[in-house]
Amino acid sequence: MTNNEILQIIAGFVGSLGFGILFNIRGKRLIFAAVGGLISWGLFVVFNKAFSNEVICYFLVAAIVSLYAExxxxxxxxxxxxxxxxxLIPLIPGSSLYYTMNSAFIGGFETFVQKAIVTLQLAAALALGVILSAAFAKIFFKKAPIITKTEE
Amino acid sequence: MLEKLGYIVNIGEQMLLSGAEVHRVEESINRMGYALGAKRVDVFIITSSMVVTFHLENGETYTQTRRILSASTDYEKLHRLNDLSRNICSGELTSEDIKNKLSEISALKCFPVWVEVLCYAVIAGAFTLFFGGGILEAAFSFAIGAVLRTVIYFCDKINSNKIFSKFVSSATITLLAFALVRLKLIPSADTVIIGNIMTLIPGIGLTNALRDLFTGDSIAGLLRFIEVFLIALAIAAGYFIVVILGGMPV
Incomplete structure (x- = not known):
């Protein structure tokens, strides 16, 4: 891991911590939330070396981190x-959105469309990862059934 | 009994207002309703409205609706509401208990504004480093983050329109970052703007919107999706207006 990657992981942790405070998370839960940010970028760095495709990495990281969240x-x-x-804060495609806006002025139409599509793909990969995990969680962690008094 | 059912609807409303997902609130209301002895519970929630009907044993029905105006994110409140709803389902809380707990939760305070100013500054600074900015850029980003939260504070004071507030925020960030470049303090505005945009961008909103869509709450998902789309447009518009009026600094 390079220094730059370590810096990114720490920054991801701080970013998640900041949002945790903004969202008024308190106590132990705040620590778990911030550590989640650290895990998500840590995993991204690892996966990015293995797959070198950002969209797949986003999907995998989102799925694993959501499981951590569940x-x-x-x-x-x-x-x-x-x-x-x-x-998932560090995975938000903020830079992608910025470069999409930027390319509307200096990249020409094709670059703009290309970047816009990448941004949407990243966002969709995030969402799909979260959905997948939620579905798994539903199967593995059974909730207590709702007790109804209608059946007689 | 009726009083308790009224409180259930209030709890659901408060959960939505603190940032709970539609699906979760529907489930909580269902559980609480059945636990209190309703024969059947019908709940329909979209992000801006809720309709709840309890069918009672004696054949009466009891319906309430709520208009949800502006949801924010307050997970401490949500956590306590969630606890309260668990307790209602399992224990024997009297209607007086529920009332007291609810007013106790409503009285909970968020962090004061200066903490939020500090958070925005730290988040913006951290993400400037994250996206490859140097220490100098991070320091400027930190300062702009603090200004940004102050601008949002005044936007909230005069106009509660979220879209407008995002537009103004985005324009402010771009203006300040471009000014720094023109003053030759930093070579490029990119990482400073990105760091600050991270505090505005509705990335989580988009994730939630798509999740709602895919898991069956289509209407709630669509509403959220449109909101997210408009916010992204507002951020882009704020950036565009500064570039168009002032030109891109080189």
């Missing part, structure tokens, strides 16, 4: 959203 949420007895929204 497990943390059950462990700390709090809604899963708390950890999903904060942990």
């Amino acid at each position: 497990i943390s949420a059950r462990f700390l007895k709090t809604p899963t959203t708390t950890f999903i929204t904060t942990s």
